Amino acid sequence: MSTDKPAVPLPGGTWSLGELTVTRFGYGAMQLAGPGVMGPPADHDGAIAVLRKAVDLGITHIDTSGAYGPRVTNELIREALHPYPESLHIVTKVGARRDEQGGWPPARRPADLRRAVHENLETLGLERLDLVNLRLGDAQGPQPGSLAEAFGALVELQRQGLIRHLGVSNATRDQVAEAQAIAPIVCVQNMYNLAHRHDDQLIDELAGKDIAYVPFFPLGGFSPLQSSALSAVASRLDTTPMSVALAWLLQRSPNILLIPGTSSVAHLTENVAGAGTRLSDDDLAELDKIGSGHSVAG
Numbered sequence: 001m002s003t004d005k006p007a008v009p010l011p012g013g014t015w016s017l018g019e020l021t022v023t024r025f026g027y028g029a030m031q032l033a034g035p036g037v038m039g040p041p042a043d044h045d046g047a048i049a050v051l052r053k054a055v056d057l058g059i060t061h062i063d064t065s066g067a068y069g070p071r072v073t074n075e076l077i078r079e080a081l082h083p084y085p086e087s088l089h090i091v092t093k094v095g096a097r098r099d100e101q102g103g104w105p106p107a108r109r110p111a112d113l114r115r116a117v118h119e120n121l122e123t124l125g126l127e128r129l130d131l132v133n134l135r136l137g138d139a140q141g142p143q144p145g146s147l148a149e150a151f152g153a154l155v156e157l158q159r160q161g162l163i164r165h166l167g168v169s170n171a172t173r174d175q176v177a178e179a180q181a182i183a184p185i186v187c188v189q190n191m192y193n194l195a196h197r198h199d200d201q202l203i204d205e206l207a208g209k210d211i212a213y214v215p216f217f218p219l220g221g222f223s224p225l226q227s228s229a230l231s232a233v234a235s236r237l238d239t240t241p242m243s244v245a246l247a248w249l250l251q252r253s254p255n256i257l258l259i260p261g262t263s264s265v266a267h268l269t270e271n272v273a274g275a276g277t278r279l280s281d282d283d284l285a286e287l288d289k290i291g292s293g294h295s296v297a298g
Ligand SMILES: NC(=O)c1ccc[n+]([C@@H]2O[C@H](COP(=O)([O-])OP(=O)(O)OC[C@H]3O[C@@H](n4cnc5c(N)ncnc54)[C@H](OP(=O)(O)O)[C@@H]3O)[C@@H](O)[C@H]2O)c1
Pocket: 027, 028, 029, 030, 031, 063, 064, 093, 135, 169, 170, 189, 190, 215, 216, 217, 218, 219, 220, 221, 222, 224, 242, 259, 260, 261, 262, 263, 264, 267, 268, 270, 271
């Protein structure tokens, strides 16, 4: 792995998570585990190669969770990249565990969270985690309810020096506000993409407070984004729909950080190049219709 700075800066530039500078183009490691995000990958060496390529390309933000595998993606990250370059910031999340069917039941009691933070430290080979997101809600999305007890447990671990910064994930606007009333947060990680724009207002509010918004499923996750408008804009610009979807997020708001997932070096390289695609006002107007419920084919 090269530690030289890449010759070409990544699209989108950088963002500050507290005092930590990260590239707005990051990498989401979930796709590196086996099918259903359970067990090891079919291609172990391929997974290691993707992680090393991400760092070689200049990416300094990797998103993971002890629940991916479980433990698998953290162990791959450690194998591929430890000792970590100083510039690299690994963001993890706690609040769900895996059951034998591959489900994601909540694990948000203080004891669960303490265990999860220590397990992340161990599997990633770190003494302090740069950023821990408290994952709320369930597979259907955010659910109402107080996060005070769970978030308070993470604040206590932060006070003990085990966590640098906190964030929330899969959260309602009320929960984001409740967290902020308890302790500073540096990011919100929720589902958002061209076709799923429930958080538009939240993104703008967070931008005004210099809090990052990190969309998960930026490319549609397990159901890739498909829309006639997206395909039309991509073909006009002679690029791919995935590139346009990422470029749109970077142009949507300066506080949006990308963590697209891929298990392929070729896709990673393509996504980095494509996210720099410049979208005109006409392109943006056409793409805006997707989120209004028009043109979505799947
Ligand atoms: N907080 C939460 O609750 C939560 C939930 C889900 C995910 N996340 C995080 O968000 C990250 C991103 O989500 P995600 O990975 O599930 O979804 P995603 O980034 O929306 O999409 C990933 C999918 O797109 C495919 N893909 C990527 N680049 C491509 C390209 N250039 N051409 C064709 N296909 C391409 C990948 O397949 P290939 O492997 O074949 O490239 C993969 O199937 C995750 O890695 C994880 O870190 C967080």
